[in-house]
Amino acid sequence: MNSFKKAINNAHLSRFRFYFQIASFVLLIYGGYLAINIGDQLPTFACIFSEHRGGSCYLLGLQHQMGTPWSSYFSGRGIGILVGLLTFIGLFLVFNKAWCGFVCPLGTVQDWLTILRNKFKIRYGGYSEPVFQRLSKIKYILLALLILIPMAIGNSFFGLATLNHDFGVPFCQICPGRTLLPIFSGDFSQLAIDLSSKTKMVFTALGLLITGIFLAGSFIKKRFFCLFCPMSAFHYIFAKAALLRLNKDGAKCTRCGNCYRACDVGIRAIADDLEHKNIVKDDCMMCLKCVEMCPEQGCLQVKFLGVPVFEATEDGFFKRMRGRDDAK
Amino acid sequence: MDFLSECGGVTMQSDLDLRFVRMQKTTGLHLAMEAENTLQQLTEFADTPQAMTYFYELFRNFYKNGHQLPAGKKVIGTMCLQVPDELILAAGAVPVRMCSGAYAYEQVGAEFLPAKSCPVVKATTGMLHINQPVWGEDVSAIVIPTTCDQKKKGGEMLKEMGYPVYILEMPASKDSDAARFYWQESVKKFALDLGETTGTRITSAALQAVIGEKTECCRLFRKLNDLRKGKTPLIFGKDIFLVTSAYFIDEMGNWQQAVRQLIAELEEREQNDLAVTNRQAPRLLLTGSPPLFPNLKVPILVEQTGGIIVADEVCSSNRLLYDAVSYDEVNLDDMVSALADRYLKPCTCPCLTPNLDRNRKIVELVNSHKVEGVIYQAFSGCLPYEMEQKSISQTMNEAGVPMLYLETDYGNEDLGQLSTRVEAFIESIKARRRKK
Ligand code: SF4
Ligand code: SF4
Ligand code: SF4
Ligand code: SF4
Numbered sequence: 001m002n003s004f005k006k007a008i009n010n011a012h013l014s015r016f017r018f019y020f021q022i023a024s025f026v027l028l029i030y031g032g033y034l035a036i037n038i039g040d041q042l043p044t045f046a047c048i049f050s051e052h053r054g055g056s057c058y059l060l061g062l063q064h065q066m067g068t069p070w071s072s073y074f075s076g077r078g079i080g081i082l083v084g085l086l087t088f089i090g091l092f093l094v095f096n097k098a099w100c101g102f103v104c105p106l107g108t109v110q111d112w113l114t115i116l117r118n119k120f121k122i123r124y125g126g127y128s129e130p131v132f133q134r135l136s137k138i139k140y141i142l143l144a145l146l147i148l149i150p151m152a153i154g155n156s157f158f159g160l161a162t163l164n165h166d167f168g169v170p171f172c173q174i175c176p177g178r179t180l181l182p183i184f185s186g187d188f189s190q191l192a193i194d195l196s197s198k199t200k201m202v203f204t205a206l207g208l209l210i211t212g213i214f215l216a217g218s219f220i221k222k223r224f225f226c227l228f229c230p231m232s233a234f235h236y237i238f239a240k241a242a243l244l245r246l247n248k249d250g251a252k253c254t255r256c257g258n259c260y261r262a263c264d265v266g267i268r269a270i271a272d273d274l275e276h277k278n279i280v281k282d283d284c285m286m287c288l289k290c291v292e293m294c295p296e297q298g299c300l301q302v303k304f305l306g307v308p309v310f311e312a313t314e315d316g317f318f319k320r321m322r323g324r325d326d327a328k
Numbered sequence: 329m330d331f332l333s334e335c336g337g338v339t340m341q342s343d344l345d346l347r348f349v350r351m352q353k354t355t356g357l358h359l360a361m362e363a364e365n366t367l368q369q370l371t372e373f374a375d376t377p378q379a380m381t382y383f384y385e386l387f388r389n390f391y392k393n394g395h396q397l398p399a400g401k402k403v404i405g406t407m408c409l410q411v412p413d414e415l416i417l418a419a420g421a422v423p424v425r426m427c428s429g430a431y432a433y434e435q436v437g438a439e440f441l442p443a444k445s446c447p448v449v450k451a452t453t454g455m456l457h458i459n460q461p462v463w464g465e466d467v468s469a470i471v472i473p474t475t476c477d478q479k480k481k482g483g484e485m486l487k488e489m490g491y492p493v494y495i496l497e498m499p500a501s502k503d504s505d506a507a508r509f510y511w512q513e514s515v516k517k518f519a520l521d522l523g524e525t526t527g528t529r530i531t532s533a534a535l536q537a538v539i540g541e542k543t544e545c546c547r548l549f550r551k552l553n554d555l556r557k558g559k560t561p562l563i564f565g566k567d568i569f570l571v572t573s574a575y576f577i578d579e580m581g582n583w584q585q586a587v588r589q590l591i592a593e594l595e596e597r598e599q600n601d602l603a604v605t606n607r608q609a610p611r612l613l614l615t616g617s618p619p620l621f622p623n624l625k626v627p628i629l630v631e632q633t634g635g636i637i638v639a640d641e642v643c644s645s646n647r648l649l650y651d652a653v654s655y656d657e658v659n660l661d662d663m664v665s666a667l668a669d670r671y672l673k674p675c676t677c678p679c680l681t682p683n684l685d686r687n688r689k690i691v692e693l694v695n696s697h698k699v700e701g702v703i704y705q706a707f708s709g710c711l712p713y714e715m716e717q718k719s720i721s722q723t724m725n726e727a728g729v730p731m732l733y734l735e736t737d738y739g740n741e742d743l744g745q746l747s748t749r750v751e752a753f754i755e756s757i758k759a760r761r762r763k764k
Contacts, residue, residue, distance in 0.1 A: 123661040128505045251692060255685055257673035258654040261666060271673070272503075293654050314554070318547045321540075321652060
């Protein structure tokens with residue numbers, strides 16, 4: 001048992017993650033060919049607009065359901081909404097934000113862009129801490145909007161007129177998941193501006209612009225889009241209750257900053273926060289690169305239902321460093 | 329009149345020359361004696377691991393025929409562990425850590441430095457002064473990070489002596505983004521300037537190779553550090569300080585080879601449960617001003633008195649080799665900034681403010697190495713260490729670990745007084761144990 005544990009802690013988790021991401025990507029983008037569908041309440045950007053998907057993103061359903069008039073919340077539709085939400089929460093709670101680090105196709109695409117940049121030997125960009133903190137709030141605004149705008153379709157706020165249906169699923173209209181993921185199954189049709197109404201035109205044009213920013217941004221800055229992702233904001237509401245956890249023992253931390261350097265999102269607290277045991281921050285995608293790079297025995301620990309499954313060890317750290325040098 | 333004064337000038341000049349030459353000679357003799365004396369004391373302990381012989385011989389030979397710089401390649405002197413030696417090696421030069429622990433050199437420095445300055449600065453500046461006629465031509469640069477004020481001012485003196493001094497700008501604190509980026513820029517500039525000085529531009533392949541070698545050194549150091557955690561004392565702290573001091577002057581590959589052998593021997597001893605000293609010896613941690621060869625006065629004294637140093641938090645040992653560079657991408661940008669981070673983020677030098685990471689680090693070492701008492705060595709004249717004593721002492725108080733504060737220097741005048749205090753401290757730890 002002990003040698004098994006050691007082997008796991010010595011593992012190059014990032015390599016495993018790389019292949020796992022490919023497998024998830026294939027499942028979620030092409031699963032339909034094999035009639036696989038793992039559900040429509042996934043806490044991850046597997047887009048409903050990809051024709052042969054093997055499962056899809058909860059945000060579409062959520063936006064749809066939010067358009068329901070309040071009066072019908074207490075009818076059968078209300079139960080439908082509740083079941084959807086509970087399925088989403090249930091799925092999320094098992095793997096926590098690892099959905100982002102290991103599964104999300106849109107996250108994976110960003111990581112591939114990073115690999116591409118690396119091949120071109122172009123240097124990466126980043127934010128200073130204050131800028132990071134400011135940008136990090138945007139995703140909450142997006143989340144609030146994607147719930148409030150559909151609500152304003154089915155209901156009147158403060159006696160104002162309701163919005164027309166062109167405002168439905170507003171986030172999907174600007175989401176790079178919609179424009180980009182279908183491309184992988186040969187469908188380029190989403191790369192267009194919808195001219196059927198003014199509202200749609202504005203939204204879809206904005207969508208194209210965001211797609212461009214997504215591509216350029218994630219080419220330069222690792223996981224550029226994730227910092228703004230409303231799904232990530234939604235996750236965070238439930239993250240504290242998740243079964244999979246990332247814990248930190250502040251007493252063992254030397255504040256060496258290795259973890260912060262490794263973090264693609266750029267979470268400073270992972271190195272500097274010595275107080276919180278549960279160290280999953282709202283922007284974390286649980287890629288666990290920080291655990292790999294931490295040289296202090298047991299300082300960072302991944303636990304599932306309280307059982308440690310992967311932790312920082314001195315041996316593991318140096319093994320991976322050696323691997324890094326050999327790989328050149 | 330003119331003629332006379334000129335004559336006078338000439339005699340004065342040659343008087344000075346004569347004096348200098350005489351001082352050079354006596355310093356050389358004293359230095360050799362001092363080194364031999366320390367080695368003598370180090371080897372007098374029983375049951376020293378066989379693999380230590382390499383290090384004893386290394387230092388014996390180093391000072392035997394006069395203190396010389398490595399030949400063959402360009403030499404870059406460094407004045408503090410904050411200078412990334414990886415960059416110097418990647419630029420095809422040899423880094424030589426100049427911080428000296430020699431009393432003989434301190435005497436030279438005392439001639440022209442304020443009486444209250446710290447012995448490390450006196451000895452280092454003295455060393456460079458007395459060796460200037462020989463070394464002046466051979467040193468391509470002396471790199472001084474802007475850590476402590478005395479080193480900075482000493483650097484100005486070295487410049488006047490004719491040395492090519494390079495100031496590596498470092499922030500006085502490490503927590504803000506501004507400090508971090510400032511330091512990263514300094515290190516980047518240093519990397520570029522090094523290329524100019526040595527004529528070899530640093531490439532990403534060269535830097536990656538050197539970082540790999542250094543990482544192996546860190547891994548080995550940590551192995552040694554881990555071997556000191558066990559209940560059975562396997563190696564004396566005085567020997568560990570010699571091993572890490574050897575890192576200053578030895579070639580990396582040779583050093584690794586010798587340390588690997590030492591580790592193998594210690595692991596064997598661990599298996600056979602062979603203790604290097606009395607198992608009841610109080611387990612101590614040394615922190616504060618750095619023990620630098622040949623000044624191993626305090627560690628030797630402590631261990632002669634019956635204690636064993638099982639851990640340390642000093643810049644000539646733990647701080648030098650504990651942390652490895654962790655870069656994410658193989659390109660100069662990421663590697664150089666990762667290198668910069670390695671020298672700033674985990675640093676616990678008292679020149680930084682705040683420096684609470686030092687308190688936390690010592691507490692963690694106390695726990696991991698089951699330390700029963702802390703020895704705090706402060707060189708008189710080193711104000712940052714002297715002042716930080718208060719904060720560390722309070723932390724130790726809270727942790728319930730006794731601490732002995734020793735203010736000392738490179739001379740032997742205070743040996744009697746030190747030895748009485750160390751003895752009393754060790755006795756008190758034993759008494760504490762009995763009460764428990
Ligand atoms: S467009 Fe975006 S938000 Fe909508 S279903 Fe697709 S991935 Fe989810
Ligand atoms: S935060 Fe990133 S990985 Fe997570 S759902 Fe959003 S796009 Fe996907
Ligand atoms: S890598 Fe580990 S020890 Fe270093 S700052 Fe991060 S958590 Fe702390
Ligand atoms: S904090 Fe750790 S797990 Fe979270 S995104 Fe950063 S590196 Fe990945």
